[in-house]
Amino acid sequence: MSALLELDKVTITFGGLTAVGELDMKIEQHELVGLIGPNGAGKTTAFNLITGVYQPTSGRISFRGKPTVGVKPHELSLAGISRTFQNIRLFAQMTVFDNVRTAMQGNRAQGISDALLRGRTFRAGEARVDHEVMELLKIFSLDHFRETMSKSLPYGDQRRLEIVRALATQPKLLLLDEPAAGMNPTEKQELMELIRFVKDKFQISVLLVEHDMKVVMGICERINVLDYGKKIAEGTPDEIRANPKVIAAYLGKDFDDA
Amino acid sequence: MRGREKLFLLLGIIAAIGLSFASGAFNRYYLGIVIDVGINIILAVSLNLINGHTGQFSLGHAGFMAVGGYVAAKLTLVCGASAWIFLPALLLGGGVAALAGLAVGVPSLRLRGDYLAIVTLGFGEIIRVIFQTSEFFGAATGLTGITRLTTFGWAWGLAAVTVYVVACLVNSTYGRGFIAVHDDEIAASAMGINPVRYKVTAFVIGAFFAGIAGGLYAHHKGVLTPSGFDFIKSIEIVVMVILGGMGRTVGVILAAVILTILPELLRGVAEYRMIIYSLLIIGLMLTRPQGLFTFGKK
Numbered sequence: 163m164s165a166l167l168e169l170d171k172v173t174i175t176f177g178g179l180t181a182v183g184e185l186d187m188k189i190e191q192h193e194l195v196g197l198i199g200p201n202g203a204g205k206t207t208a209f210n211l212i213t214g215v216y217q218p219t220s221g222r223i224s225f226r227g228k229p230t231v232g233v234k235p236h237e238l239s240l241a242g243i244s245r246t247f248q249n250i251r252l253f254a255q256m257t258v259f260d261n262v263r264t265a266m267q268g269n270r271a272q273g274i275s276d277a278l279l280r281g282r283t284f285r286a287g288e289a290r291v292d293h294e295v296m297e298l299l300k301i302f303s304l305d306h307f308r309e310t311m312s313k314s315l316p317y318g319d320q321r322r323l324e325i326v327r328a329l330a331t332q333p334k335l336l337l338l339d340e341p342a343a344g345m346n347p348t349e350k351q352e353l354m355e356l357i358r359f360v361k362d363k364f365q366i367s368v369l370l371v372e373h374d375m376k377v378v379m380g381i382c383e384r385i386n387v388l389d390y391g392k393k394i395a396e397g398t399p400d401e402i403r404a405n406p407k408v409i410a411a412y413l414g415k416d417f418d419d420a
Numbered sequence: 421m422r423g424r425e426k427l428f429l430l431l432g433i434i435a436a437i438g439l440s441f442a443s444g445a446f447n448r449y450y451l452g453i454v455i456d457v458g459i460n461i462i463l464a465v466s467l468n469l470i471n472g473h474t475g476q477f478s479l480g481h482a483g484f485m486a487v488g489g490y491v492a493a494k495l496t497l498v499c500g501a502s503a504w505i506f507l508p509a510l511l512l513g514g515g516v517a518a519l520a521g522l523a524v525g526v527p528s529l530r531l532r533g534d535y536l537a538i539v540t541l542g543f544g545e546i547i548r549v550i551f552q553t554s555e556f557f558g559a560a561t562g563l564t565g566i567t568r569l570t571t572f573g574w575a576w577g578l579a580a581v582t583v584y585v586v587a588c589l590v591n592s593t594y595g596r597g598f599i600a601v602h603d604d605e606i607a608a609s610a611m612g613i614n615p616v617r618y619k620v621t622a623f624v625i626g627a628f629f630a631g632i633a634g635g636l637y638a639h640h641k642g643v644l645t646p647s648g649f650d651f652i653k654s655i656e657i658v659v660m661v662i663l664g665g666m667g668r669t670v671g672v673i674l675a676a677v678i679l680t681i682l683p684e685l686l687r688g689v690a691e692y693r694m695i696i697y698s699l700l701i702i703g704l705m706l707t708r709p710q711g712l713f714t715f716g717k718k
Binding site for chain 2: 268
């Protein structure tokens with residue numbers, strides 16, 4: 163059984179700078195994996211490589227056994243890789259409802275002609291999308307914000323809406339880019355529960371980039387550590403906490419948190 | 421809600437055709453302006469799909485309008501003018517304009533913002549110059565003696581169709597993709613939306629209706645000259661879209677109405693007309709940069 167996502171010696175260079183070098187990483191079905199490292203270590207670049215925003219200079223990436231190099235981001239999204247962004251990228255001019263339904267492109271069997279003819283297929287399809295969006299919004303208690311413009315949501319809700327939108331694409335793998343950024347301790351606690359819940363409820367794998375060690379150590383089953391684009395360690399939270407390389411590069415000598 | 425959009429379309433077309441029968445009673449000058457308004461609604465609403473909803477700043481709309489106008493006019497000039505040939509002529513003009521939109525859109529939509537604006541501006545001018553040098557299309561004199569087939573019913577009926585198409589397209593799960601591309605292309609593609617596909621689609625549909633408007637314009641004025649489709653014409657349409665509020669269909673329609681009538685009202689002060697017109701636009705942009713008619717939800 164091959165892994166859900168597999169990175170094999172993936173390298174990307176920008177000019178002379180190697181942003182990610184020879185990265186090997188595996189994510190299995192239904193696994194919650196963390197990716198940590200100091201600022202500029204290449205975590206977001208790794209995300210962009212996995213989602214097809216960047217093409218690797220060398221190395222191979224495969225998702226569900228198929229190579230993804232050369233595949234466009236929207237195709238990877240339809241194939242089952244979804245993501246959130248470090249700096250929230252919601253569709254600002256749209257309502258909460260529209261943000262989520264826009265992400266249901268793979269799941270709507272309709273196109274231009276249906277939209278123009280407004281026949282029975284169209285109405286049935288739109289009703290189904292409406293129903294599914296509301297189901298999702300209810301799960302995350304965002305349903306009362308249905309007609310609110312996404313940009314006027316409170317910050318924490320915007321972060322959650324981004325996760326909901328990502329889930330609306332029906333992913334197999336969800337990439338979360340610093341979901342806890344800017345959250346207070348209570349919100350972080352709720353976020354951890356939310357991520358666990360999402361993983362179990364939707365039966366998906368999650369790759370989490372996060373700076374907050376409480377969050378990462380608290381929920382990840384396995385952690386990869388990047389430094390200067392290279393993977394310096396991989397293991398369970400306990401192994402990572404005890405790894406001298408990780409302590410030197412990232413956690414710091416005094417790390418006894420979490 | 422059921423089938424409401426189609427009902428509106430039907431009512432719009434019936435009203436346009438019905439009023440068309442009564443249009444003989446109107447003063448010809450006023451009737452001419454009202455038809456102009458209908459044509460400009462088609463232009464502004466179709467450009468709004470590209471510039472407003474999809475957020476791709478195009479300055480080539482007059483070029484596509486020229487394509488549709490010349491093709492349709494040439495057809496009725498060659499085949500003889502009758503009401504039966506008019507619709508096929510308009511559709512052919514729109515179709516060729518859509519092809520031109522495809523040809524322009526595919527290479528240039530990789531560009532963004534200002535660069536796209538410059539490239540579409542260039543393409544629009546190229547199209548105009550092609551007509552200007554082509555003997556077949558009458559070169560610099562253009563085409564004359566086009567039968568005036570455009571009635572109130574045609575102009576406003578097709579305006580209703582344009583509004584219907586753009587509104588129905590955008591107000592669907594499929595169509596939210598246009599706005600998603602406008603709001604955030606990277607996020608859109610991460611959500612399974614192919615930005616290039618949506619942009620090209622918007623461009624082709626927009627160009628199609630610009631072509632239809634061109635055909636109506638040709639058979640309204642009776643003459644076509646290449647200089648009528650210079651970039652000033654494109655700018656005029658862009659101003660309607662901006663003034664109406666990018667992506668707001670109702671606002672854009674109102675802006676098209678006002679900006680068509682305004683220059684006529686200012687005819688009394690002929691020498692200062694363009695100055696007043698320009699000042700009004702500057703004033704509006706300073707006070708309401710989001711567009712004049714942006715109330716509530718779009």
